[in-house]
Amino acid sequence: xxxxxxxxxxxxxxxxxxxxxxxxxxxxxxxxxxxxxxxxxxxxxxxxxxxxxxxxxxxxxxxxxxxxxxxxxxxxxxxxxxxxxxxxxxxxxxxxxxxxxxxxxxxxxxxxxxxxxxxxxxxxxxxxxxxxxxxxxxxxxxxxxxxxxxxxxxxxxxxxxxxxxxxxxxxxxxxxxxx
Numbered sequence: 567x568x569x570x571x572x573x574x575x576x577x578x579x580x581x582x583x584x585x586x587x588x589x590x591x592x593x594x595x596x597x598x599x600x601x602x603x604x605x606x607x608x609x610x611x612x613x614x615x616x617x618x619x620x621x622x623x624x625x626x627x628x629x630x631x632x633x634x635x636x637x638x639x640x641x642x643x644x645x646x647x648x649x650x651x652x653x654x655x656x657x658x659x660x661x662x663x664x665x666x667x668x669x670x671x672x673x674x675x676x677x678x679x680x681x682x683x684x685x686x687x688x689x690x691x692x693x694x695x696x697x698x699x700x701x702x703x704x705x706x707x708x709x710x711x712x713x714x715x716x717x718x719x720x721x722x723x724x725x726x727x728x729x730x731x732x733x734x735x736x737x738x739x740x741x742x743x744x745x
Contacts, residue, residue: 697735
């Protein structure tokens with residue numbers, strides 16, 4: 567469980583680095599009119615076709631090396647499906663996207679809180695950091711507020727993806743929330 571939290575925190579921190587370190591203080595939250603404009607631009611009324619999961623994307627970008635493959639690949643146009651996961655950064659429109667198959671029950675059991683190398687590896691391979699590039703870094707807004715998201719919502723994002731080391735990053739330009 568601790569390893570899982572560390573992985574998520576590292577992914578969010580790296581996402582913030584991709585946004586840029588030149589401006590360490592964000593501006594005020596966008597006005598309701600600015601939020602409406604961003605939603606109009608980024609929320610897709612129709613679900614894009616051809617969506618794949620995070621695990622399949624990782625295989626396309628890194629081959630069969632999995633999350634441990636020390637490669638840099640990308641950027642590649644992508645339509646990606648998964649479940650929204652935190653932690654959420656209150657100043658950036660970003661979140662972790664988890665492959666839908668990762669939430670299925672495993673075929674083995676272990677005690678709660680017990681470190682399971684198989685589960686940790688499987689979880690690492692099923693995550694991607696999603697960052698909305700069109701949201702100005704000076705606009706302090708989180709993804710749940712901007713897109714009316716809740717943890718575990720099933721979404722489809724459109725954008726470009728790249729593998730940086732063992733992490734997958736998606737620079738999204740559109741989102742469709744399955745309701």
